[in-house]
Structures are given as C-alpha cells and as structure tokens.
Amino acid sequence: MGVGSAKDIGQGAGVFRRHVLYIPGYDPFPPRRYRELYRTEGAAQAAISGYRLAIQPRAGETYGWRVAAEIDGRAVEAEVEVLVWSDLVKGSMGRGIAGTYAQLARTAWLYLRSGALKRLIRLRKGPMIAALYPAVLLVVQGLVALAAGGLVLWLTRALPWGLGWLLALASGWAVLEGFRRIDHRLFVYYLMHDYAFTTVEGGAYPAVLEARLAAFRARVRAALASGVDEVLVVGHSSGVHLGVSVLADLIREGVPGGPALGFLSLGQAVPMVSYLPGAARLRGDLAYLSTREELTWVDVTAPGDGCSFALCDPVAVSGVAPEGQRWPLILSAAFTQTLSPETWRALRRRYFRLHFQYLCAFDNLSGGPGDYDYFRITAGPLTLADRFRGRKPSASRITTPLSPFRDMA
Template sequence: MPPLDYTPPGLADATPGAVHRRQVFYIPGYDPEGRSRYRMLFVRELSRCAKRFGLPKPRIGPATLRPDGLVQSWSVAAEPAWGRAHTEYDVLLWDDIVARDFGRSRFLSAGLLVLGTLHVILAGLIVRFYRLNWKYGNVILYPFVLLLALGLGTTIIAGVVHAHLGDGFGHSLGWPLWATVPLGLLVGLGWIKAIEALLNRAFFWQLLNDWVFNWQYGQGWRPDYAIRLDAFADHVLARLAARTAEEPPIDEVMLVGHSSGAMTAVEVAARVLARDPNLGTGATNFALVTLGSGMPLVALQPRATRLRGEIAGLCSSRRLVWVDYQAPQDWMNFPGFNPVRDLNLDLGDRPVANPLVRSARFRDIISPETYRRVRWRPFRMHFQFLMANDRHGAYDFFAMTLGPQRLRERVLHPDLAPGAPALSAPEATA
C-alpha cells in the first residue's frame, strides 16, 4: 500500500484565529433511513464523547425538517470554557432516492447487479478496485457471488420439486411439465423470501443497491441524483446568503461527506465554488471533509468525465482546504488513494493544493477491547468515522466539527489544539 498520509507540496500554512461560529453541511452515505439514523447517531455519540472525556453535557437544539424533506437542521451551543464553537448543523438528505432504489423490483435490481458487475469485470475496473483495496473488491463482488449462490439454490430446489411431482420417476406424481416447472420456481423463490431477514442481516440488498447506484451514476444514468446535487448547492448558497450583517460572522463553512456521501460532498463543493466566486477568499474558511470515501467506484469509470473534472478543479483550488480521512481497517474505503495520482488528473500548470490525505488511525482511537469486537464487522468499522473516540487522537469527529480549530490548522498542527475538548480534557477510561 502507498504511504497513507499526504500533504501537497508548498501548501499554505494554517489561517490563524479560533473558530467561534461554524456552519456544517453533512451529507450521509447511501442509506434509506438517513433522516432518522444520523440525528440519533449524532446525539448519542456526542453525549458519549462528553461523558467519556469529562465534558459538560452538550446542548443540542431540536431537529427541524424543511418542508420539502431535503434538509434536517439543528444547532449545538458553544461551550466557551472548553473552547467549543457554536455550530449550525444541516444534514442534506437524499434518502428518498435510496428508498426508491430499495422499492424497485428485486428482479430488476438483480439484473442491474449482474450487468454492472460484468461490465466492471470485462472493462478491467475490478482489478483496479482490488489494487486500491482488496477488501473493497470483495465487498463489490460479495452481492454478485451471493446472487449466484441464491440462483443455484433456487435451481436445485426447482429441480427437486420437479423430480417429485413430474413425470418419468417411479415415485413421482406424474404431473405435466407445464405445472411442475412454474411450481418448482415458485418454491425456489419462496425459499429466498423465507430467508429475507437473514439476507438483510448480511447487508445483501444494501450492498447490492449501493453498488448498482455507483455503477449507474458512473454511466450517467442517474438524473434524479444529479438534480439533487444542484438542489444541495442551492441550499448551501442560500443558507450563507441569508445571514444578515447583524449576525456574528461565520469563521468556517464545513462540508462533510461520509461513504458515498463523500462523493456527493465533492460535487456539491465544486458547484458551490463555481457559483460563488467570493467563497473561500475572505475571512471565512471553506473546508471539505471526506470520510471513508468510496469515490473511486464512480471516478474510475471512463464515462465519469464530469466528476473527474470537478475533482481536478478542487485539487488545484486554494479557495478551500480538502481533507480526505481514510482507514486501512475500514473495508469500505480506499486507504492510500490519492485522486491526483490514481485518477491521472490533468491539472495543467496549476500546482496541487488538495487534498490532504490523513489516516484516522482507528487503532489509536479505539480501545483494544472495542477493536477486537468490531474488526470483523465492516459496517460498524465504517461508521467509526462518525462515532466518539475511546481515546484522544488527532482524528476526532466532534472536535473537528465543533471545536475551535480551523480544519487546516487541525490537520497541519494536530499537536496544538488549543482548548479543543477531546484533546484538552483529562484522559478517561473507555
């Protein structure tokens, strides 16, 4: 694996000054329950963080949902004694799009999975995925292999039913072929329905639909998602423009994306910068954070030219700081991935300014007991990016999004963290 941490050469040093007010736009991954899951996760894990490190109980405002269902908002009050900034938190939702994917015919989803998987195999993309992270390569092929196993099981069950009911066997009932074949298939499909709960616990449909979505979007076949990206950019710009001169200025605007939402955050950031030429040029920092990103699943596809162009623009832009946090222990990201190198981006004569690549160092921030318990639970490990640390560490989701340090300073000088809650509080037991 290539070295994980990377800092672009000649990167400007951190902007001085503490963050007193921050606006966070958070984009979840491919999840049909985004509007309920992430509020609950945020409240639970921030409360655990406070308890674990001896901090005051967090004052989290009530959640409000925009009438169109696209934005869920709340606030977190400042804690001056601990250096915590006042934070407005907006979750940009696309779980309705995911829910529609889950609601389509299972036969259609299975057919799309076969087409998408065969396409990346024949195009040689699966080899590139495996080279970047063999674990994620296994995650991609897992639903395809399991689908083949389910098809084989259905065929065997249908054959047994035909053998016992059809003609030509001494112990059979002599039913005609036109009756035994459909009945056998129904029994075989009924077996799949009977183990539906088991398939859900194994994340079969989640991973199947997730991979199909990434493949479809890479082919340019998801206009519903492309429209949502523009709606998200509209909201970010409107939210910032709505602030009045009487309100305290925002020190940092932070766009955070996790998992598939990391790709979304990248595209929204590119749209926002293109439409607001002043953002990131004044006292307000513009920060992009991608956590456990699966972006190569789309960006490596030949037809994803617009996405690669947007990534190239961000990689050379000095109007934002982009930090990509990765974790070798996470099965569903690409540790060591660097878009400038691995996407063969053409920046012309523009110097590389982004992204800063950092390891979340899960082994350092998770206790040994927790690590042993979750190391073989891919989804639990994948969500560690959003959860409270067991131990102090350079990566801390809540110190990053609620603390007084600007993102660039936090990444370039992780040992400083003046007044940051998770780095200044007394050490606590996990």
C-alpha cells in the first residue's frame, strides 16, 4: 500500500493520537537527517508490511514532523519531536589534533584505572572492540606520523640541525592532519570525542548537559498535558541513558494521569557510562526507573549491532537491580532473522549503518520476532504497553552484575 498523502488517510472518530519524543545519540548533525530517515524508511516499511504512512511538516519552536497513518484498519496521528543536543556534541568535538590525543590519554586512563575496561570486556566484547577502535587507530596514526618525521629527519641530515627537525615536525604534523581530514570515512576522531564526552566528569553529566535534560523533561511534561493517547520517549544509542535520567526525574516530580507513557530504548550502550566511578546519578536513575508503574520500558538491541551492549539488561548488569524490578523488557531485533539474507549480506560489515537499523525498515519480519517494527510502534494504533503485553524477555538476556561501582545518587 505504501506512503500516501495525508488527505488519503482517514482522520475521523477513533483516531489514535501519539506524541513521540526522540533523543538521538552523540550526533553533531542537524535533526533533519532523522526526518529524512523516517520518511524514506517508513515508506519502505509501509510498502513491505501493507499499511499507509504519510509525513507532514510540523510547525513550532522545536524540530519535528507529523505522521498520518492507517495501520490495522485504524487511523493514527503522531507528532514526532526531536530533542536536540547536537549543538553540545559539536561543541565537544572542536578539540583539534593535540586535544584529541589528550582526550585519548585521559579517557584510557579513567577506564583502566577504574577497572571498568576489563569488566566491560567480560560483559560484551563487540562494543568494546568498537570502543578500542579509535584508540588503536589514533596510536597507529601517531606512529605513522613519527615514522614520516623520522624519515624526513634522516633525509635532511645534511641540513642544519634545527632546519631538519623543523621539517620533520612539519611532515609528522601534516600526516596527522591528513588523517584528520579523512575522518569522515574513518570515524576515529568522532568516536574518540564520543567516549571522551562521557568521561568529562568521570561518568557524571556535565552541567551543560544537565540543563538540557531539564529542558527535555519539560518537553515530555508538555506532551503529557496535550491530550494524546500515548507519549512515547525513544532513546537511541547515547540517547538511552539520557532518556533514563529524563524519565526518572519526571516521575519523581509526579506524572499526571492521562496518556500512557512509554520508553523505547534502542541500541543502548548504558554500561559504558554506568560502569564509571562518577555515574552514581545514572545508576540511581536506572534502579528507580526499573520499578515504576507509571511507564512501560522496552529495550531493543541486536547481537548483530557491534556498537551496542546487545541483550544486556542495563539495570542488572550495572549491579543496581532492586527488589521488584519490572523494567526494562529486553528484546532482540534479531537482524539475522528479521532482515532478508540479501539485506543482511549487504549490511553485515557496515557497522555504523547497523547501529541505526532499529530506525529503519525490516524486510523479513515473518522470519523472526516480528513484533519489532519501529513504524508500527511510533505510528500504530497500540500503545507500547499493549503491543508488548505478555511478551517474555529474550532467552539470551544478560543480567550478570559486573560493574565495579554500585553506589547510587
């Protein structure tokens, strides 16, 4: 059936209304990329699954879009709002070459000194390979630069001593600058800045980020007061632990009755933060949110995503699972089953693309746990609670508490 215009989709009585608040991961790009991703992948999923989906512009001070859909015979209106922190990400990335190497030294020292690194490797090797990738590549780039400088120094040994050293330093720096200029292909600096941002305060949120979380909380509260049927917070990657803290603070303040409240966490890497010594605030938020009746929390990862801690219960593995833990419900997107063999072959080596697969179309939903469909969840006629009611957690769920720190704020 595919995508149609909003006029083609019924909007009469019984329309289900939802407000989606999307928290991106560590991403310096403008939020419009998420609108385009939703538009193109939503069209693909609608064509595959046989429902109708239309994207419309959205007015307002915050960035987002509207969705009109007809799924399972019912009309749905969804407002999708992106909770932007890309400006903070951009600000944290302007370190230059020397600053990035300083970040490498400080970040590596924190993970090694605290004991977090060896615990994280025991928990999941895949995301730790991804975490070590920028460190190893930066070291390799540094060695190449040193070798280039040494070669120039040898070739210019007949020149005055000071001139030879100046040329050697310049050539080494030119090599490092060359690597930095092609980082849009290597993602070395980007990933290093990502991990360094997490460790600025030893795992605690920097003051500027705390202020942004308060603004996010105000947006969620406004959505709860808008008269919709469901308010759904979606966190992806680093946006997951931000969503945990936003919702924990919101519920502590008191949630008014009315819309259902859902939290969908996708591709989480929570242990990268919660295993750090300064993350007592996050650990406390995880423990608190995991018991609350005010919301439904579903966590979706996939072993095929090497950038996430797949199937790890972020509360339990952080060592803060309380008595009466209810959430999250741990589910697998099972890429090897929910993607056709052709699609899986095309994507299996594209690690960063796979990290975004949760936001994309699946072309083999009949081949696996087909209850995960991002567009049915965000634009379908069932709340998150109703869609996954009675669903058992993945049999491969990991709950081993390996965090070296268990204190909670």
